Amino acid sequence: MSQENTEETQATETTETFEPKIMAFVCNWCTYAGADLAGTSRMEYRPNVRIIKLPCTGRIDPLFIIKAFENGADGVLVSGCHPGDCHYTAGNYHAKRRWIAFRSLMEFTGIDTRRLQFSWISASEALKWVDLINNVTDEIKALGPFMDFKNLKG
Numbered sequence: 001m002s003q004e005n006t007e008e009t010q011a012t013e014t015t016e017t018f019e020p021k022i023m024a025f026v027c028n029w030c031t032y033a034g035a036d037l038a039g040t041s042r043m044e045y046r047p048n049v050r051i052i053k054l055p056c057t058g059r060i061d062p063l064f065i066i067k068a069f070e071n072g073a074d075g076v077l078v079s080g081c082h083p084g085d086c087h088y089t090a091g092n093y094h095a096k097r098r099w100i101a102f103r104s105l106m107e108f109t110g111i112d113t114r115r116l117q118f119s120w121i122s123a124s125e126a127l128k129w130v131d132l133i134n135n136v137t138d139e140i141k142a143l144g145p146f147m148d149f150k151n152l153k154g
């Protein structure tokens with residue numbers, strides 16, 4: 001087998017065996033409760049997500065997202081209460097506005113914005129959580145590993 005074929009085979013194996021790391025920043029009152037319901041209902045979904053629970057999506061600082069990528073995340077998910085349901089009245093609206101501005105900044109810096117996902121999930125939407133995690137995992141897996149920060153570290 002030639003060296004070129006060997007490298008091609010290794011690249012294919014890497015893509016096929018790649019399991020993305022996804023950081024999910026979720027609010028305590030809705031999305032976390034929905035994820036918890038999925039767990040207590042014994043629903044199965046991809047194990048690629050690590051959940052960070054915050055009181056409200058309004059608490060999510062864009063620096064959290066940058067730090068997640070810097071520390072090896074291949075994708076980031078932000079999810080909270082549906083519009084009008086935030087337990088702190090308007091935290092999710094603030095988060096959505098901040099999110100839109102941050103996405104533009106990510107786009108400007110050349111980072112593929114498909115690596116950032118935003119969602120509303122209530123405490124009763126366990127199935128929506130399961131579908132979201134499975135879909136996000138598939139999408140990030142198709143994009144491959146996020147190498148920008150890893151390449152900077154050398």
Ligand code: FES
Nearest residue numbers: 027056080081087
């Ligand atoms: S408490 Fe859930 S988004 Fe504010």
